[in-house]
Amino acid sequence: MQNNIRNTNLRFNLDKEQQRKAWEYLHTMDRQDFKSYSQVISLALVDYFDRYYRTQADPYLETREREELFVKQIVDAVENSLKQALPLFLSGLTAGMAQREPQIRASYISLFHFYIRSVKLLCPFIRV
Incomplete structure (x- = not known):
């Protein structure tokens, strides 16, 4: 059986507004809606990059x-x-x-x- 799990580390610089805000969201998220950090981060990344690539392909x-x-x-x-x-x-x-x-x-x-x-x-x- 293959191991399909990948690990990565994230580092947040709390002196930077956007990274501090991301950190706060992760630590105040509703655990009923979001089961894990992995789920939230994967949702956010997929949303972000789907939209990014759609706007690259269609500027309007x-x-x-x-x-x-x-x-x-x-x-x-x-x-x-x-x-x-x-x-x-x-x-x-x-x-x-x-x-x-x-x-x-x-x-x-x-x-x-x-x-x-x-x-x-x-x-x-x-x-x-």
């Missing part, structure tokens, strides 16, 4: 990630405002349609269609 990765986050925030905001405004709008629309003339009814419908088209233009990811 971080910009795209920020843009995607921004678009997601816009989509979420539009969805939330739709959830809040649409029931009131539809109840007003149905109440108005029952009481008013066909011309006013058509203006409500065109306003509703304009609202839906605006949402689709702003956020093409939303299915309405």
Whole structure:
């Protein structure tokens, strides 16, 4: 049976801010979530180098990630405002349609269609 365990030593210079902070993280980590130093260090190294090599291969990765986050925030905001405004709008629309003339009814419908088209233009990811 092969021995697949490798040992290495780490040295932290506590006078350097980043190394001191790493040392503190290692010694204050939650042992329920992280079973060993090896687990934490391997997770951190793999995360760091995966991201490093992705950004080397794709220099615009971080910009795209920020843009995607921004678009997601816009989509979420539009969805939330739709959830809040649409029931009131539809109840007003149905109440108005029952009481008013066909011309006013058509203006409500065109306003509703304009609202839906605006949402689709702003956020093409939303299915309405």
